[in-house]
Amino acid sequence: MASIVPRRNRAGEIHSYQVRWKDGGTRSDRWQSERFDNEDSAKVFKDVVDEAGQHWPPGWVKGKGYIDPTAADELRYRFDRWAVESIENRTASKRYKQQCIRALEMYMIPTFGTCDIRSAEHFSKATIGAWVNKMLKTKVRRGSKIKDMSPETLRGLHGLLSSVLKEAVVAEPPLRDRNPCDLTRLPSNDDRDIGDDESSDDMEFMTPEEVAGLVGFPSPQRSDARADGVRERTAVG
Template structure:
């Protein structure tokens, strides 16, 4: 909960400070904002609490509300502005052009962004006019995240497996299955990047990013998963139980940490043998591998060998 503290500095002028912690938690960073009157401080306190103990939208610290912004109503239109309104910027068009123009990413990544955009973002935000701040608000982003988390049941199919075998639960039929917290984080990151690009446009397409400060589902089960490491004896037992044709490959995996895509792309010229003498004076041969290339998935879902960056 936000609080109001009264202070009287050396000049004798009474001021009122609204104080709170970000997110309303004890670990949140402390925040404060001064006011000349108790009424103004109380009004701001209510806005802070309504924003979930974050800074209210379009509030400029130590200055007040952004020019033209009316809390609870949105941006006020100027009567003296007779120029025609800007052309709408549809989310679908802006997002597709943005992904096409991204630099520093592989074509496979670009294709993945387009697929996630078409499957999960455009069905919900495709026809939104990014210039109209009333069409895409933080609450709309929160509703979208909740829909991804809970999924969309199929009303025509009460259960996908009406008579499950022993030990299995009844699984409902879905129009859209619930997504994992990690995947929701990825999709929200894509939405955040698109809205942030709209804010950075020159001139800006919209004044703020509605995807900022969205509380996302926690991936508790993923974070609590511990890594499992084999002892030398356990690995030896595992290797010796495998087919002889794959034992050498498994040995290289364990000793080098190479990926499967890198190991299968090795060529004879990538292997170097160097004579060496061990501490007992015996001659040995040591091998050295140079990882120069790997199998990469292309935009059309095919694989090809490419040089490692």
């Protein structure tokens, strides 16, 4: 992974921050670096390098930043980044946020991780419906038992996905015309959200490897060659 190294002057004062990584991530690869005036910018760039598989981010020119704005958007509006940021920015308890992010990682990012939150092709009635059908076949572990995912749990997961897409609809300016989750029909059961103690305290999520074997619905393909390159380097599972 990339690292951040504070750069100091002769008086020992920090004057800049350097992000360093080996291009490709292996010991034999060459060191790369980029300098930033503040630590926050360095942290953002470090995360982007990690997500790009220890390569320069698409569209980034050393010392200048993003030359092609659309390349930056490919990362900014990718579902995995958008969804996690959406949860972290909510005014909710830390426990609730952790539980939501865990649900994203287990049940949504393996399917939608590299999809564009703005795309009507990536997020449509058809793709949401296909995901719901996969979830109905997914097993969850409760204590020592493994059972089919209950309609109650599915409603909670679907509600979480819907809330993330809704934020794209109400963004300023709007990123989507509508929320495709509004068109989904779900199995009937009592409505409880993911944060409901009664329905979630005894629930253990499956491992990413287990989920990857079950959630086989592929992310919709993009025609843009640059986006394909980003996906190959950063696809989940």
